[in-house]
Amino acid sequence: MSDQPESTETEASEPSELEAYASDLTERLGAEGYTVELDTVRIDVSRDKWVETINTAREELELFSWLSAIDWSKEVEVGDPVADVDDLDERFEVLCRLSSVKNADGAIFVVTLPKDDATIPSLTSTIAGAEWHEREAHEMFGIDFDGNMNLTPLYLPDDFIGNPLLKSYPLIAREVKPWPGDVDVEPMPVAEEEAGSDS
């Protein structure tokens, strides 16, 4: 997580095989940095080198697995907010996962986009399978994929207004009628291990 000190959890143990792999891959691709957390390799890529890096990486990580986005937002209409709201750097993260089909290698490539300029080159010229994933990210987050000729709504109706997966987008059903789970279920007992828990 990049708004946190880099991979504090893994630094406690000796540099793992996975970390050696991640740093090697980052160096070979000329990417900006990496984090290894819970066996998940994340490689940071700059927006200008997005398409180029993914294409180079696909020579060894052949399988295009998925592409999606995260909305890091201070204004949260649904769910829990981020832990340190004040320190949060509002942004989009676009993630693309590539996997090897020979072994367990794989990495998630991450590019950070500012909220006011959420445009990124499209991967569709070399990875045709990315088209639907980009259409989904476009309608759900409002991210523009430059070069994707078919950014029409995928799931949503044509006349739908808004980007539902944005944190600022309310869950209308929840606004109209509160989730009964909150009131019907008796409060959970606070166990000894959870001393200090506020629920």
Added chain:
Amino acid sequence: MTTPDMIHRSEAAVSVELQTPEMTLNLGPQHPSTHGVLRLIAKVDGERVRSVEPVIGYMHRGYEKISEVRTYLQITALVNRIDWVSGFANEVPFILGVERLAGIEAPPRAQYIRMILTELARISSHLVFISSYPLELGATTPLMHALREREYILELIEEVTGGRFHPNFNRVGGVKPNYGGGSTTKKQSMDLPSGFFQRTSEAMDRMDTIANDIDQLVTGNELIKMRTVDVGVIPADKALEYGLTGPNLRASGVAYDLRKVENYLPYDDIDFDVAVREGGDCYDRYMVRLDEIRQSARIVRQAIEKIPTGPLQAKVPRVLKVPRGQVYSRAENPKGEFGYYIVSEGGKMPYRLKIRSTSFSNLTILPWVLKDQLIPDLVAIMGSLDFVLGDVDR
């Protein structure tokens, strides 16, 4: 891959150049062969499909958004509704991801139970394919045989979990203790129902029998072969570009199976083969699934032999708060790689949950693979990809 200049028997009689106007053929959203509510807008030129535009979203339930207001335990009940044909298999990668985030490991017996139920879900999912695919090609008999055998599997799953389709059986740190159990004392009853292994073993013998029966009925059938061999060929590089996984990828000659590759559940203790075929056509996709039924039965038999005794649940705090972190957890679902990217900000609910559903990725290849195919092959190719619309739309 059939190229436009190859002449099919149906076209051979027309030797003079006849101009046919391009027509739009609409298929679905309610169509028996679309496995739910998928709509295809096909531009056809005579018998040839020139382009296909799939329209999805009729079943979009917004699970990724709902997950942001549900606790981790509540999400388990949601995720087994994504691909309802193999509900249990969808729970496993999610719960493994949450366990990795929370630093909890399920006891070995729970891991084995998860593995057995995942394989039962795989057999049940493949039996649905084995029954519905020949039906789409015009053969009705396998439907009756395969669906009858699926009931034995669903009964086993129901016996343990209480649900035929939506088990909701996984808990963070193990599986739900079974209080029914057929036993009277509470201590003993916190386990699988008595006699479960015996019945499972018998059911696995039935699965070998049905696989052989289907072999006799379908595999060598001339008509089935004419409809499927060399039809809808997907080369390996295209399959990888479109993110195909599971049997669809393995039929194209790529031996990629997360049960062998990824370190999850005790698959390392089990001796089984990855079913691979080289052709990449509809017939091979069917054959891979048939082989996998036999392999899954093999896995279940060995797991029954090797399952250790012990508790079903690790010690977990009553109020589960997952520490901050991000994890990508994936597992081999009957249809391919099923993954969850979980972003936790330290609360009771995830900040973001990306669901990498298998059928969605498998379906993205549809416009490519249907281009320039014959209209009768459209249904044959679509059926061979084995998708479930709930898994596409999420």
